[in-house]
Amino acid sequence: MVKMKRLEWVPLVLAVLYVGFTVRGSYASFSPVDNYLIACGSSQNVTNQGRTFIPDSQQSSFVLQSQENTIVSTSASTAPSPIFQSVRVFSAPASYKFEIQQKGRHWVRLYFYPLPDSGQNLRSASITVVTDNFVLLNNFTFKNYNGSYLFKEYAVNVTSDTLTLTFIPLNNSLTFVNGIEVVSGPDELIPDSALALSPSSTFSGLSDLALETVYRLNMGGPLLTPQNDTLGRTWENDRKYLHVNSSAVNVSVSPAIITYSEALTPEMAPNWIYATAETMGNANVQDLNFNVTWVFPVDPNFLYFIRLHFCDIVSKAENNLVFNAYINSYLGYGSLDVASQAGGLNKPFYKDFVSNSSADSDTLTVSVGPDAIAEIANAILNGLEIMKISNDARSLNGLSSVESLLLQSPSKKSKLGLIIGLAVGISAALGLMALFYCCLVSRRSKTDQQGHPWLSLPRYGNSLTMTKGSTTSQKSGTASYISLVSSNLGRLFMFQEIMDATNKFDESLLLGVGGFGRVYKGTLEDGTKVAVKRGNPRSEQGLAEFRTEIEMLSKLRHRHLVSLIGYCDERSEMILVYEYMANGPLRSHLYGTDLPPLSWKQRLEICIGAARGLHYLHTGAAQSIIHRDVKTTNILLDENFVAKVADFGLSKTGPALDQTHVSTAVKGSFGYLDPEYFRRQQLTEKSDVYSFGVVLMEVLCTRPALNPVLPREQVNIAEWAMSWQKKGMLDQIMDPTLVGKVNPASLKKFGETAEKCLAEHGVDRPTMGDVLWNLEYALQLEETSSALTEPEDNSTNHIPGIPLAPLSPFDNSVSMIDGVNSVTDDDAEDAATSAVFSQLVNPRGR
Structure with a gap:
């Protein structure tokens, strides 16, 4: 392998612009049948990244259905780009209905920017967007968002003659949108199946699911805008996702030498993606067979469609570059010879996978590294796409379905107001009667067991009610992270008791570390040996596990199930105390x-x-x-x-x-x-x-x-x-x-x-x-x-x-x-x- 010379950024960017103009003709093979570019709230056409967006007031092949709307605009000097110069604000549910001429996969792209001089507090607006079948965005607000604007891209399979996008303001708020794209794509762009990992099997049914683009990277190359992509996609540089910056070196060749096969066209990825790459660099490690790894924060509640793009632009002969590709440290493709798979050097090749996040974190990792049989220790990656897959609720943001969100909208709620008001009135009267009766009963039902540190743990205990918030511990009076309301959960330990039992969490007593937290050996005052599992109080995943663990073990007793002795819910701690298992795992x-x-x-x-x-x-x-x-x-x-x-x-x-x-x-x-x-x-x-x-x-x-x-x-x-x-x-x-x-x-x-x-x-x-x-x-x-x-x-x-x-x-x-x-x-x-x-x-x- 001949070591490629690193290109400087300025000439590279100029080269991209040059190629964007000179080879644009070769990209003209695909022309979308459906191509809606909408500037919401604008009174005139808007040119954004070389494409023309028309005002949503010019209703021809799409219809805006709204009960109330407000159009505002601002000067170009304050907006991040022209598409954000105007906005349409809704105080009630509103829909854009598009006529679809070609059924199949469509890109749905949404632009949001809370204009500072709109006359409305748009940073506090609640943004919820649904299609006919899928939830795209649920209750998003800029108040808790670090960015100044939001761009979302989805791939939705349209099976009818129309596509409806509905914007719903929740929580008595407003909602808004600056720009919309609905563009048809090639049917072969996203397959129906891909290779699922751990265990290796085929994941089928992608055609029935919606996808959201989470990451799309140009490895070793600059930002590519929709002007350089036949499908209007944006590709960002990969450097900020590298686990170790020095582990990779970017290389590039002229895009003109990239040759596509009949089965793989520029619609899969433009030639500039395959003309640049990251290869193995100097990671300052003794073992030269290290992996180049990219780390991506993801929502652990979803599966992800992952596409790796390869092209051997560094070898002088075939069979020189053989390496492995990993997803979350699991072998996705072993002994990969890109040139052999693609049919030659400088020819593109890609591979699709389906995976979830890492088992022990909310991240997804992609790695390439040399294969043991390779003569030369090197690996390459040219491009990467990661797309979130809709869940069982047909949602890409939470667990609420389209139907449930539509029911929460103000128009729906107003229709139910009279019925709900009548029901509440009747319930309130009955509740007062029940409350009076319970007060009488509770006075008589107090027992000596109240306040006793050991509570019963029946085989089938009562249900466990757990709520997040700042409640007060009965023992310490300290603010608590979780409220546990039940009389059948085992012993409620004070935090000081846990500290004494574990000698202040002495590391010499550490038994192990798991996804929930660290486990220590402890000794109670009566000499009982216990295992103390201390969770992370700021972890949402840990909170769910804490709740589930107590719910399950408070109901179960069996010789072959580890017994839960009790728990500690004090000082924002999540601590579980089990019987001690002397011989470990x-x-x-x-x-x-x-x-x-x-x-x-x-x-x-x-x-x-x-x-x-x-x-x-x-x-x-x-x-x-x-x-x-x-x-x-x-x-x-x-x-x-x-x-x-x-x-x-x-x-x-x-x-x-x-x-x-x-x-x-x-x-x-x-x-x-x-x-x-x-x-x-x-x-x-x-x-x-x-x-x-x-x-x-x-x-x-x-x-x-x-x-x-x-x-x-x-x-x-x-x-x-x-x-x-x-x-x-x-x-x-x-x-x-x-x-x-x-x-x-x-x-x-x-x-x-x-x-x-x-x-x-x-x-x-x-x-x-x-x-x-x-x-x-x-x-x-x-x-x-x-x-x-x-x-x-x-x-x-x-x-x-x-x-x-x-x-x-x-x-x-x-x-x-x-x-x-x-x-x-x-x-x-x-x-x-x-x-x-x-x-x-x-x-x-x-």
Whole structure:
């Protein structure tokens, strides 16, 4: 590779302008059928970035429907650009209705600028915008916004002959808009499917969803305006998003040498995107095989469509540049040879992905780095697009639907005013009567339990009411971050008690760090050992987890669920106190530490214990509970190695009897996520079953669920282990410390169980009850094998555990594992099974 010479910004910008004029003719291949450029509130045409916007008063192929509106304007000297020189202000819901000649994807671009001399306080205006089917913007206000103006771009699939944009003023406020674009785009611009990550699968159905452009970057090049893009897009420079500025060097070539194939046109990205790039620079690190990483703040409640643009403009020959691309540290494309994929040097290539934010932060990261097989350590990225995907409420901003926002509008509310007023009057009269009755009852119902530090924790406790705000702690009188109103939540600790128990959060007592916060070992006044989880009081995600954890654990009591002792809600602290689990997380006994390896019997018993806890969650409560974050770090072991499921911060109540799933944003840990849940955002108990299948493989193979350092086919343990299981060779990848110490029949049953758990579709997976039965069966086979090989004595050959139930319908796997005995696996399993059942009927055996 010949090192490219860095270009200075001034000549580069001049070159962009020059090319913008000289090669404009080559961009004329696409002409949008629908092309509405509207200057709202203006009395004359406005030229903005080389395009002409017409006044919204010139109604020809679009109609402005409004009950009230005000037109104001200002001088060009005060507005950031010409499109912001005028504004239309609404005090009631108003709509722009556009005639659509070509159905399909359309760009919807909105311009907002609160004109300072408009005669209205537009910085306090509430801006809500909806289409016929999607919420684009919900209750936005400039009061809490750092920028002077706002530009939003959306991609909406229009399936009818019209498109309506409705502007709704909420909270008795005004709303406004300065400019609108509705422009049709090529159908092939955004596909219906893309590669979803962790686990790797296909995400389908993008055609039915709306997208919002969050980031669009020109790597290594200057800002590109709509004048330089056939679709009117804006591309910004990437430098401010680089994790380490010195890690990348920008390179460029003449845009004229970029050649497009028939399948890839300038509509995907202009040639200036592919003519500039970022490559690996000097990151001041000893390891030259570092990754170049960009970090983007995102809303963690949404999925994102990500497009990476590549073009090999640095190599002199093909096959020289081979590297890896990562999304959130997960391998998106391994051993990528851009020239080979694109069909030659200087030819564009792009790849699409769907992902959510990082598991432990509200960011999304994109990285490129050298591949292990590459002769030259280098990587390249030319362009990047990140687009938010609408959620189940068909919204790109919050959880409110179009219908609910329209009902909140002033015009709708006025129609309901009389009915609501009458209802309120009747309710008030009834409320006064009820209040008088409650006062009488409350005087008689005071008990000695009031003020006692230990409150009951029933199996099905009362509901938990939690509200944000500045309330007062009953014990300390200090302002509290959250109000917890319930009599069934466990002990309410004072903050000083927590400080004393943890020796002021002594770092030597630190047990671990998780997404919610840090966990410390503590000792209460009575000598009870506890685990104290201290959350971040300023984290909205932490607040939600704090609420959910207490809600769930206050209702649940089971030997295989970690018990919540109490909580602290004082001095803006979010602290949870649990029973202490002496042997820590299961993962620490599998890899990454110097702890002695677990025996096969111990591993089976631990898996059975965790399965019992999950089975209880799914079936033991009035409504099922889905854990949603099953992994080896959330399975804790007490001093007797009894397994208990922990960390209910992401748990969700399961579907009602008349439903098949719960629609919710994707949450969980990479490597353990159910692929069906990831694709469809539909959560069921079978999502926990999939995650538990990953845990089973982790227990057997003693390696992480994801390990990007390994070869591509080994990165994901679920895919890697399943390939060996289907070949009947699971024993080839098991923990070396177990080799020769596991009954083949028991291992076979274990592998079949994991295989069923990891089925692609939830309907093909077993219930946790079936999983539990099969793991107990595997344990019986292991113990029977051990009993048959031991010398007989005059005592009892007792086999601990629950007696076997009738053969489960789940027991229909046919995969085989090569045995280590002289008999076949089928013979070994038959012999072991016969021994098990003979002991069930033989009093001596029980």
